Amino acid sequence: MGETILTMTGIQKHFPGVHALKNCQFELKSGEVHALVGENGAGKSTLMKILTGVHKKDGGKIVFMNEELTNLTPRQAQDKGISMIHQELNLMPHLSCAQNIFISREPKRGGIFTDDRKLNRDARELFQKLGLSLDPKTLVGNITVAGQQMVEIAKALSFQSKILIMDEPTAALTDKEIDDLFRIIKALKTQGVGIVYISHRMDELMKITDRISVMRDGEYIKTVATKETSTDEIIQMMVGRPIYEPPKSETSAKNEVVLSVENLSTDRLFNVGFSVRRGEILGFAGLMGAGRTEVARAVFGADPIHTGEIFVHGKPVRIRAPQDAVRHGIGYLSEDRKQFGLALGMSVEDNTVLASLGRFSRLGLIHLKKTAEITQEYVSRLKTKTPGIKQDVRNLSGGNQQKVIIAKWLVRDCDILIFDEPTRGIDIGAKSEIYKLLHDLAGSGKAIIMISSELPEILRMSDRVAVMCEGRITKILEAKDCDQETIMRYATMQEETNQKGEMTRE
């Protein structure tokens, strides 16, 4: 490890209604792999977006190579040698590797013609530096995700990068590809590049990193040397919250199983099985990309399934499209309300009755008085704040939009409600209202599945918790056995689940 090339101190960032970064710090040395870890929403991405000029900082200081960086733009950051490799790769599949690497910087001949020979030669040189046997003329769309990542790394190197930020670089890679990636990371280290490594996978962090910095709730917690720490210590730092959330004490769960799912597999899910009882709230915990939303969409018929059986009230049902799921009394409340939940340009009334228009009409004519009555009833029952039922839902706040969607499924008389991140983007006051609503719904005998990335929310609401990792359910925990650390352990169970998964696939 060389000298310090980057210090960020006292970084502040506000988003509307959120204090995203509170006095954060970070330091990077040349030739170092420095892990940045924390739960979803801890502020890792925001901090890195400030470093790469995507977001402007509200306060604090960034010193890079003895120069203070102010008013950084993404282009400047790149030119100075700060590159980020995003989880979602930003390559154009119809262009070749070399064309992608040098996009907007093509070597020219005579001012207008691109010099393809030089382009490919330069790309090949970069690949050689990385020890890659990749033809620069291959179309990016024809190579594997791992290969594309290498192209991104080569592109970063072509900017003479001093700092390379990798966001979950191994998420889509096989074990063999991960080994290749690590080999390249080591090569970059010897060339003096400082690497910020963002990952949830504890085993990898232990293997490849030199230091680990932990963030939580927008705050910097601590930096430790990898050699002197353990997985347990890191997880403790990640979840250790000042507020202790006791597991749920009362339950309205009955014995009657309302929904059970067996051996559910899709492109991204492997042998998922669980059941929900009447009056129960089953929490789904896991890190981003663990497959929780995919489970919801598969059960609801929104995505095709390969294998699997679904039972509603003990009877096997075939769900091939959302309309089948709705017919069997399943309602889905998406995490993305605006894209998947609401017709934003339509009124509170239109949205409330959208799933049950058949009930309010005769010979195709809608009984407008009835729909107005029922909407009014649910507006007052759920205490939805709206100037009127004719108001466009676009003009309501997040919490009230959520209530409109809940009303939609209650009007439809669903027994099974799947809530995907029910409080995302909802302010704290409205959150507790949504929590109370969920409890009341369970109390009235609904079976509820609640997907959430916020562990305190999971602990506070769930009767049982299904923990997912990489498309599998790694454990279903009773509320009394739950605490944040146990859940995090099952949510990061890389090695074990991989082996299990391999065995079940064979």
Next chain:
Amino acid sequence: MSENQSIAHDKKKRTLFFSGQALQKALAFVTLVILVLFFSLASPNFLISDNINSILLATCVNGLLALGVTFVIITGGIDLSIGTVMTFSAVVSGVLVESFGIPLWLSVLICVAVGGVIGTFTGSLVAYLRIPAFIATLGVMMITRGLSLVVSGASPVYFPTEYKEIAVGSVLSKLIPGFNLQNGVLILFLCAILASIILNKTILGRYNLAIGSNTEATRLSGVNVAGWLIAIHTLSGLFCGVAGVIISSRLGSAQPALGQGYELEAIAAVVIGGTSLSGGQGTISGTIIGAFIMSVLTNGLRIMGVKQEWQTVVIGLVVILAVFIDIYRRRRQKI
């Protein structure tokens, strides 16, 4: 909490201030009135009953096509085949009359039904095979244009003279003497009322708006989106069939080479009437106003002696202006 409410109120105020769709509809109506006033002042021959009748009659075919395609455009789709579907329905029913001597009332029903069947076909291409609407309907446009020529042997199909009564006769003048409103115009207005009821009061209309507003959310509400899309295209096809009856009745014949170009005029009328090409918003009254703006413009310019070439140029400019206003207010709404 009170803060939430005040936000909702603020936003409401803002949308009321330049309340989008209503504004454009009002604008279209004001434009129509201004055009009528302008042409009345510019030419003494404009506001006389003969000319008014001819404007009304000229609006019928375009208006009927526009009514049907309004539903399709509200889903966020498009239908380029409406003009040739209209022709095809008319040709089929005409050939049945000419060659098999079927009664005229039956030929009318068949004409409308053929339009509906083709609409179902187009709808299936779009909803089940997921072919982009632009391409699918372009294909159907070419298919029906070709089939019209095949079925008719590429020559006009003539109807008996009494067939003319359907469009240019006047049932109303028998009920109210002196009120010579032609049947074609009456049919247009009746169809407009029907369309308005369908859009505003029925499940089909509600799903139509919902699909256009957010297809995925509608699907995830358990609505059979594909099925309703087919129903909507079928409805549009039925309107094409009615238009087929009117145009062949007016001409006394079904002209197999006619039809292309009508779709663009109908779409233009819909857009001028404030229906958004991105879907989710639209009104029937707007479409009717749009159709009248088109025919008043054409008629007025002709009376003023503007050459046909230039009439087309002016209408093109009006369409661009209408779409620009739509996009402009949308952009402001987002802020």
